Amino acid sequence: MKPLNESEFNGRLIKLHNGQLGLRGQVAVQVSVPDDAAGDCIDMRASDETLDRYDEVIKASGWMLDNYVKNPVIQNCHQYGDIIFTIGKALKTEVRGNTLVQRWQFATDVNPMAKIAYGLYKGGYLNTSSVGFIPLDWTNGTRAGEPSRTYLKQELLETSAVGIPANPNALALALKSGAIEKSDLRETAALLKHFCNDPADSSTDARARGTGVDVAQLLQLNRQLTEIRSLLQRA
Structure with missing residues (x-):
């Protein structure tokens, strides 16, 4: 694991929910409603390996998922201060080819915020999710046309809906x-x-x-x- 240098990441390092330093970023996703799932579920498939806004790439083959799948909760806007922000859980989290794929099950029967999140994603009004991760290995682009940074290995710790109900x-x-x-x-x-x-x-x-x-x-x-x-x- 490379040491995380604040200056290299331009002040973007933050404390994730477990207290470790890492990054958060939005990822464009393709949303579909599975036919074979019970309950209010959607499948979230990352559109590509690009991290929005930062001209960075996250290699899907580098995702480490072991710790995340032990407690695969889905939060609203990465908020962890209260259980009202837990809107569901990930039934599946896996890498397929160059894509991170998840199946989210929303807690629509107990959390009204989850109902709204499910409706917005299912209806196509939201098409991004957000990930919190610890970079473990990366390269920095040095030539024109290269991404500014490519993450080769990273540990997934958080997944979150984006902007419920802040949009x-x-x-x-x-x-x-x-x-x-x-x-x-x-x-x-x-x-x-x-x-x-x-x-x-x-x-x-x-x-x-x-x-x-x-x-x-x-x-x-x-x-x-x-x-x-x-x-x-x-x-």
């Missing part, structure tokens, strides 16, 4: 088409309101809701709550 345009289109229901938005708004108004006891873990560590997260959730309320008023 008001996608929500509005999905609501109009019937991909999601008003009741789903109302339930999600109630869940977010409860979360934002329920500060944690001072004796709770630092990652729990309401603690100082999560001030930025709470501000983001309040903005999302405002967006949902505004959308419901217009609908």
